[in-house]
Amino acid sequence: MADEAELREQLIDAFEDADYPVSSPMDLVPALPNGPGTKFESGDFSMTAMELNTKASGDFPYENVDSLVDDLIAELNEQGEL
Template structure:
Protein backbone atom coordinates (compact mmCIF):
# COMPACT_ATOMS: atom_id res chain seq x y z
CA UNK A 1 0.00 0.00 0.00
CA UNK A 2 1.14 3.55 -0.66
CA UNK A 3 2.75 5.66 2.03
CA UNK A 4 0.49 8.72 2.36
CA UNK A 5 3.23 10.95 3.79
CA UNK A 6 5.58 10.07 0.92
CA UNK A 7 2.89 10.66 -1.69
CA UNK A 8 1.85 13.93 -0.02
CA UNK A 9 5.48 15.08 -0.16
CA UNK A 10 5.74 14.24 -3.88
CA UNK A 11 2.49 16.04 -4.71
CA UNK A 12 3.50 19.09 -2.69
CA UNK A 13 6.92 19.30 -4.35
CA UNK A 14 5.38 18.92 -7.81
CA UNK A 15 2.66 21.53 -7.38
CA UNK A 16 4.22 24.04 -4.95
CA UNK A 17 5.72 26.24 -7.67
CA UNK A 18 2.39 26.89 -9.38
CA UNK A 19 1.28 30.51 -9.45
CA UNK A 20 -1.36 30.44 -6.68
CA UNK A 21 -4.21 31.11 -6.56
CA UNK A 22 -5.12 28.68 -9.34
CA UNK A 23 -8.57 28.41 -10.85
CA UNK A 24 -8.20 25.14 -12.76
CA UNK A 25 -5.94 22.14 -13.37
CA UNK A 26 -4.39 23.59 -16.54
CA UNK A 27 -2.79 26.32 -14.40
CA UNK A 28 -0.88 23.61 -12.51
CA UNK A 29 0.76 21.98 -15.55
CA UNK A 30 3.56 24.55 -16.02
CA UNK A 31 4.78 23.87 -12.47
CA UNK A 32 5.19 20.12 -13.01
CA UNK A 33 8.77 18.85 -13.47
CA UNK A 34 7.83 16.53 -16.37
CA UNK A 35 4.64 18.24 -17.49
CA UNK A 36 1.69 15.88 -18.02
CA UNK A 37 4.03 12.89 -17.75
CA UNK A 38 4.94 13.66 -14.14
CA UNK A 39 4.54 10.42 -12.16
CA UNK A 40 3.78 9.95 -8.47
CA UNK A 41 4.87 6.66 -6.89
CA UNK A 42 4.74 5.13 -3.45
CA UNK A 43 4.61 1.42 -2.66
CA UNK A 44 2.23 -0.16 -5.16
CA UNK A 45 0.74 3.24 -6.07
CA UNK A 46 1.89 4.72 -9.37
CA UNK A 47 0.03 7.34 -11.44
CA UNK A 48 0.92 10.09 -13.84
CA UNK A 49 -0.62 13.47 -13.21
CA UNK A 50 -2.96 12.82 -16.14
CA UNK A 51 -4.10 9.50 -14.62
CA UNK A 52 -4.52 11.24 -11.27
CA UNK A 53 -6.69 13.90 -12.89
CA UNK A 54 -8.82 11.22 -14.57
CA UNK A 55 -9.12 9.11 -11.40
CA UNK A 56 -10.13 12.02 -9.16
CA UNK A 57 -12.32 15.07 -9.67
CA UNK A 58 -9.08 16.98 -10.13
CA UNK A 59 -9.81 19.11 -7.11
CA UNK A 60 -12.34 21.69 -5.99
CA UNK A 61 -10.98 24.83 -7.64
CA UNK A 62 -10.00 27.55 -6.99
CA UNK A 63 -7.10 26.87 -4.62
CA UNK A 64 -5.15 29.55 -2.78
CA UNK A 65 -2.26 27.28 -1.79
CA UNK A 66 -0.64 23.93 -2.48
CA UNK A 67 -1.57 22.44 0.90
CA UNK A 68 -5.33 22.66 0.40
CA UNK A 69 -5.01 21.24 -3.14
CA UNK A 70 -2.90 18.29 -1.98
CA UNK A 71 -5.24 17.68 0.99
CA UNK A 72 -8.20 17.32 -1.39
CA UNK A 73 -6.34 14.97 -3.77
CA UNK A 74 -5.17 12.76 -0.87
CA UNK A 75 -8.71 12.67 0.54
CA UNK A 76 -10.17 11.61 -2.81
CA UNK A 77 -7.55 8.88 -3.24
CA UNK A 78 -8.45 7.59 0.22
CA UNK A 79 -12.16 7.61 -0.57
CA UNK A 80 -11.48 5.59 -3.72
CA UNK A 81 -9.36 3.04 -1.86
CA UNK A 82 -6.10 4.04 -3.56
CA UNK A 83 -4.64 5.09 -0.18
CA UNK A 84 -5.36 3.99 3.36
CA UNK A 85 -6.49 6.77 5.65
CA UNK A 86 -3.70 7.78 8.04
Protein backbone atom coordinates in the same frame (compact mmCIF):
# COMPACT_ATOMS: atom_id res chain seq x y z
CA MET B 1 0.59 -0.18 0.13
CA ALA B 2 1.29 3.49 -0.48
CA ASP B 3 2.95 5.65 2.14
CA GLU B 4 0.59 8.62 2.37
CA ALA B 5 3.24 10.94 3.86
CA GLU B 6 5.66 10.10 1.05
CA LEU B 7 3.00 10.68 -1.58
CA ARG B 8 1.94 13.96 0.07
CA GLU B 9 5.58 15.14 -0.07
CA GLN B 10 5.83 14.26 -3.78
CA LEU B 11 2.60 16.12 -4.56
CA ILE B 12 3.70 19.20 -2.62
CA ASP B 13 7.09 19.19 -4.35
CA ALA B 14 5.42 18.94 -7.76
CA PHE B 15 2.68 21.54 -7.24
CA GLU B 16 4.21 24.08 -4.84
CA ASP B 17 5.66 26.28 -7.60
CA ALA B 18 2.32 26.75 -9.38
CA ASP B 19 1.07 30.32 -9.63
CA TYR B 20 -1.59 30.32 -6.88
CA PRO B 21 -4.48 30.77 -6.81
CA VAL B 22 -5.12 28.14 -9.48
CA SER B 23 -8.53 27.88 -11.09
CA SER B 24 -8.14 24.68 -13.13
CA PRO B 25 -5.88 21.64 -13.52
CA MET B 26 -4.29 23.30 -16.56
CA ASP B 27 -2.92 26.02 -14.25
CA LEU B 28 -0.85 23.32 -12.53
CA VAL B 29 0.82 21.87 -15.64
CA PRO B 30 3.61 24.49 -15.92
CA ALA B 31 4.75 23.68 -12.37
CA LEU B 32 5.14 19.96 -13.06
CA PRO B 33 8.72 18.81 -13.71
CA ASN B 34 7.66 16.44 -16.52
CA GLY B 35 4.36 18.06 -17.44
CA PRO B 36 1.28 15.82 -17.41
CA GLY B 37 3.55 12.78 -17.47
CA THR B 38 4.99 13.59 -14.03
CA LYS B 39 4.70 10.37 -12.03
CA PHE B 40 3.82 9.98 -8.37
CA GLU B 41 4.86 6.68 -6.80
CA SER B 42 4.78 5.11 -3.37
CA GLY B 43 4.61 1.40 -2.57
CA ASP B 44 2.18 -0.18 -5.03
CA PHE B 45 0.70 3.23 -5.97
CA SER B 46 1.80 4.75 -9.27
CA MET B 47 -0.06 7.46 -11.15
CA THR B 48 0.85 10.23 -13.58
CA ALA B 49 -0.44 13.76 -13.13
CA MET B 50 -2.76 13.16 -16.10
CA GLU B 51 -4.18 10.01 -14.46
CA LEU B 52 -4.48 11.85 -11.16
CA ASN B 53 -6.53 14.54 -12.89
CA THR B 54 -9.03 11.90 -14.09
CA LYS B 55 -9.34 10.36 -10.61
CA ALA B 56 -9.68 13.55 -8.56
CA SER B 57 -12.35 16.09 -9.31
CA GLY B 58 -10.76 18.93 -7.38
CA ASP B 59 -12.61 21.84 -5.85
CA PHE B 60 -11.05 24.69 -7.81
CA PRO B 61 -9.94 27.36 -7.21
CA TYR B 62 -7.16 26.51 -4.78
CA GLU B 63 -5.42 29.29 -2.89
CA ASN B 64 -2.34 27.24 -1.91
CA VAL B 65 -0.59 23.93 -2.36
CA ASP B 66 -1.65 22.53 1.02
CA SER B 67 -5.38 22.76 0.30
CA LEU B 68 -4.86 21.21 -3.15
CA VAL B 69 -2.81 18.29 -1.82
CA ASP B 70 -5.20 17.74 1.11
CA ASP B 71 -8.09 17.36 -1.35
CA LEU B 72 -6.11 15.08 -3.68
CA ILE B 73 -5.11 12.75 -0.82
CA ALA B 74 -8.67 12.71 0.55
CA GLU B 75 -10.14 11.85 -2.86
CA LEU B 76 -7.58 9.11 -3.50
CA ASN B 77 -8.40 7.62 -0.08
CA GLU B 78 -12.15 7.79 -0.78
CA GLN B 79 -11.65 5.99 -4.09
CA GLY B 80 -9.55 3.26 -2.46
CA GLU B 81 -6.44 4.21 -4.42
CA LEU B 82 -4.32 4.57 -1.26
